[in-house]
Amino acid sequence: MPVEIDVDHVARLARLALTDEERERFRRQLGLILEHAEKVREVAAEDVLPTSHPVPRSNVFRPDEVEPSLSHDEAMAGAPEVEDGRFRVPPIIEEEG
Amino acid sequence: MPEPCDLPAHELGRMLRAGELTAAELAESALGRADAVEEHLFAFLTRTPGLAREQAALVDERLSAGEELPAGAGIPLAVKDVLTTKGIRTTAGSKILEPYVPPYDSTAWARLSAAGAVLMGKTNCDEFAMGSSNENSAYGPVHNPWDLGTVPGGSSGGSAAAVAAGEAVWGLGTDTGGSVRQPAALCGVVGLKPTYGRVSRYGLIAFASSLDHVGTFTRDVRDAATLLGAIAGHDPKDATSLPDPPADYTEDLDAGVRGLRVGVVADWLAMEGIQPAVRDAVGAAVERLAGLGAFVEEAALPHAEYALSAYYLIAPAECSSNLARYDGVRYGYRAPDGVDVMDMNMRTRGAGFGDEVKRRIMLGTYSLSAGYYDAYYGQAQKVRTLVIRDYEEAFARFDVLVSPTSPTTAFRLGEKTADPLAMYLCDVFTIPSDLSGTPAISIPCGLGEDGLPIGFQIMGRLTDERTVLRAAYALEQDLGFSSRPALIGALSG
Numbered sequence: 313m314p315v316e317i318d319v320d321h322v323a324r325l326a327r328l329a330l331t332d333e334e335r336e337r338f339r340r341q342l343g344l345i346l347e348h349a350e351k352v353r354e355v356a357a358e359d360v361l362p363t364s365h366p367v368p369r370s371n372v373f374r375p376d377e378v379e380p381s382l383s384h385d386e387a388m389a390g391a392p393e394v395e396d397g398r399f400r401v402p403p404i405i406e407e408e409g
Numbered sequence: 410m411p412e413p414c415d416l417p418a419h420e421l422g423r424m425l426r427a428g429e430l431t432a433a434e435l436a437e438s439a440l441g442r443a444d445a446v447e448e449h450l451f452a453f454l455t456r457t458p459g460l461a462r463e464q465a466a467l468v469d470e471r472l473s474a475g476e477e478l479p480a481g482a483g484i485p486l487a488v489k490d491v492l493t494t495k496g497i498r499t500t501a502g503s504k505i506l507e508p509y510v511p512p513y514d515s516t517a518w519a520r521l522s523a524a525g526a527v528l529m530g531k532t533n534c535d536e537f538a539m540g541s542s543n544e545n546s547a548y549g550p551v552h553n554p555w556d557l558g559t560v561p562g563g564s565s566g567g568s569a570a571a572v573a574a575g576e577a578v579w580g581l582g583t584d585t586g587g588s589v590r591q592p593a594a595l596c597g598v599v600g601l602k603p604t605y606g607r608v609s610r611y612g613l614i615a616f617a618s619s620l621d622h623v624g625t626f627t628r629d630v631r632d633a634a635t636l637l638g639a640i641a642g643h644d645p646k647d648a649t650s651l652p653d654p655p656a657d658y659t660e661d662l663d664a665g666v667r668g669l670r671v672g673v674v675a676d677w678l679a680m681e682g683i684q685p686a687v688r689d690a691v692g693a694a695v696e697r698l699a700g701l702g703a704f705v706e707e708a709a710l711p712h713a714e715y716a717l718s719a720y721y722l723i724a725p726a727e728c729s730s731n732l733a734r735y736d737g738v739r740y741g742y743r744a745p746d747g748v749d750v751m752d753m754n755m756r757t758r759g760a761g762f763g764d765e766v767k768r769r770i771m772l773g774t775y776s777l778s779a780g781y782y783d784a785y786y787g788q789a790q791k792v793r794t795l796v797i798r799d800y801e802e803a804f805a806r807f808d809v810l811v812s813p814t815s816p817t818t819a820f821r822l823g824e825k826t827a828d829p830l831a832m833y834l835c836d837v838f839t840i841p842s843d844l845s846g847t848p849a850i851s852i853p854c855g856l857g858e859d860g861l862p863i864g865f866q867i868m869g870r871l872t873d874e875r876t877v878l879r880a881a882y883a884l885e886q887d888l889g890f891s892s893r894p895a896l897i898g899a900l901s902g
Contacts, residue, residue: 317775326729326774327736327751328767329759338771341829345772348830351718352788355795362790363797365619365649366605366846367871372648386512390740399738402747 314343315350414439414575415897417628418484419635421578425472425483432472432483435578436465436527439485443529443576445900450552452561452571454490455498456530461485464527471525480635482525487571487580490531491538492518492623493612497528501614502536502546502564505735505742505761515612516647517581517623517640524639529577532567536763537732538583538616540564541591541835544826545765552822553596554894555861559819562592562835565626569596572626573894579636580626585616586720587814587839589624590851594814594864597853597892599881601625601633604872605846606651608637609644617727618649620720620843630852630882634658637874651872658874666701666883669876672708672807677838683816690855690863691813697887698811698880708803708810712795716841719796721833722776722789723844728766729773735761768829797845804870809880812838814851814864838866848874850881853890862892 319339323330330338384397393400413421413435424430440458447453468483488494491501493511500506514522522528535545543551543566551566553559554574561570565582569592572580582589584602593600601624608623615621625636635658642655673695678688699705737743737757744760747753762770776785803810815835825832842849847868854865865884869877 319771322771322775322778324755325778326770327733327754327758328762328770329755330767331759334764334767338768341768342772342775345721345830345833346775346785349718349722349776349785349789351715352722352792353784355712355715356788356791360791360794362787363793364790366793366797366844367649367651369649374645382512389512390509392737392741392743401738401750402753404750406749 313347315346317342317346412438412442412575414442414485414578416578418480418578418632421484422480432465432468432527433462435483436461436485439529439575439577442574446554446574446576446896449557449896450554450570450574451549452487452532452551452567452574452576453530454500454502454533454548454567457497457528461527461529464525468525468527479524479639481521481639483527484579485529485577486521486526487529487532487568487577487626488518489534489565489568489580489582491534491583491614492581493614494518494528494531497531499531499614501538502534502548503762503766504547505757507742509741513612516609516644518612520640529571532565532571532580534567535564536766537614537728538564538585538588539728539765539769541587541832542820542825543567544822545763547763550822553819554896555597556819556895558821559861560595560822562595562815562819564588566592568626569593569598569600572596572598572628574897578628579632581640582624582626583613584622584624584843585620586724586843587836589626590839590849590864590866591815591835593626593851594862595819597862597894599627599630599633599853600851601637602842602849603637603641603874604651604848606649607848607874608640609647609650611644611646615731617724618731619727620724622843630850630878630885631659631662633850634662634878653872658878661875662878662882664879666698666703666880669703669809669880670807671695671698671703671705671880672803672810673705674710674810674812675707676709676713677812680816682834683813684818684857686857687813687817687863690857691865694854694865694884694888695811698884701883701887708807710799710803710841712792712799713841715792716796716844717833717837719789719792720840720844721772722785723793725769725773726777726786727773729770729777732766732770765829793844796841800845800847808876810868812866812868814838814866818857818859818861818863842868847871848877850877852881852885854888855890856892
């Protein structure tokens with residue numbers, strides 16, 4: 313059975329504006345892909361530990377030394393909109409009428 | 410008479426040092442080839458002829474001054490457009506990064522650049538390396554030089570096609586589910602995916618961080634060993650990079666396979682959907698390994714059939730998290746007319762990402778969302794453990810495992826674009842080694858009835874690239890595969 317997903321909810325979580333056509337197509341395709349993916353539940357037993365990383369490493373440190381990094385201008389050079397050396401974005405909080 | 414751009418790097422390196430060829434002549438040979446074939450192939454998103462000529466001139470200067478230069482010096486290189494190149498546009502095949510000019514170098518490119526590599530340009534790829542045919546590039550697909558109506562494979566199809574067609578002598582790609590080995594197989598070149606962490610991921614535009622590997626495209630196995638040596642080694646900028654010191658991977662390359670224990674993944678050869686010509690060519694190559702003195706038996710990877718399902722939960726989950734950074738604020742594309750930040754983010758991502766990327770972000774977001782995490786992502790991580798155990802058990806009996814790289818030769822453009830699941834099945838033999846992080850190589854082992862190349866995959870133990878390369882080299886020498894793409898044959902007569 314294809315899995316039913318709430319496409320609008322997922323699209324909002326993922327910050328994706330979708331067209332009606334995309335919404336319908338993704339609902340159908342994701343349902344089929346998830347149906348196939350459910351195969352993982354057949355074998356994943358209680359006593360099997362999950363693997364998040366193929367070559368486990370822990371506590372990887374490097375010396376805490378100050379090194380040259382990007383200048384302010386270099387870091388801002390690719391920004392779509394800049395004002396006074398800062399990233400300019402549309403309003404975040406609605407202004408009180 | 411092959412042109413310089415059609416020769417392997419080790420031969421070209423010898424010629425450069427013997428004074429039989431200049432780096433400038435070699436660069437012109439590859440640039441001329443690209444001028445002739447790019448309108449058919451579209452392997453490059455950005456070409457860098459000016460830089461290539463500068464770098465070649467510098468190499469010639471240093472060689473004539475008697476300097477000893479590293480193996481990569483003067484060799485025309487193609488770099489997949491997911492590896493950042495300072496000052497050179499890097500798009501990851503996506504509209505959302507169309508204006509992006511990175512302010513820093515990826516480590517793999519930085520090392521080759523310092524070694525005197527001659528950059529031919531940034532190669533076309535599936536958007537954010539998500540795809541198996543290159544048809545997910547936002548800029549249009551690459552065409553396979555063996556048959557322009559077929560796909561080159563993906564996601565590193567541009568690098569594979571460029572090396573196959575002589576637009577570069579070797580190239581860099583990335584392999585998350587098979588994106589180096591599968592296009593190498595479909596384009597008739599050698600594709601190596603080393604151990605996870607062998608090559609730094611610094612500057613590799615992230616898709617799925619626990620699965621992303623930088624890999625190589627070369628004309629032959631010796632070049633694969635050389636190019637790996639040039640980019641491998643610990644990098645403090647990547648916390649997952651292996652702490653091992655640099656090594657010479659060409660050492661003992663010709664030691665042969667006598668006594669080597671080779672496991673043939675029998676279930677994969679029996680799989681439905683595998684082309685008979687692929688099965689036959691792979692079977693014949695296994696016979697040759699036995700003829701060379703290898704001990705050949707059937708091997709089993711019982712959980713591999715679940716690997717694809719696990720991969721299509723883990724990779725999208727990591728992708729949905731990694732690609733959250735494209736918000737239209739700091740770099741890249743921003744959609745106009747957002748009424749507030751949230752609206753601007755949603756419009757930017759809706760317009761900036763292509764179909765497959767959106768599909769995977771949605772899939773990953775769903776499988777990580779409240780109430781579904783354990784059922785999907787958590788279970789997939791357990792399957793990953795089982796896949797790794799399978800390899801450990803198999804490698805207790807065998808030194809290498811072998812299989813086809815891809816179930817089929819190159820398929821027609823447009824053949825699988827309507828059915829994501831059919832496309833995902835292209836990577837069924839390559840995904841398991843990405844989940845386990847173990848090294849694997851694809852080398853050409855013959856042609857199908859359609860005249861298109863077939864790839865033979867050799868998989869090895871974690872960190873044991875040497876045995877993989879040694880087996881691949883022995884088989885390559887014995888097979889003597891020397892066919893060239895029709896397009897190039899037509900050009901050079």
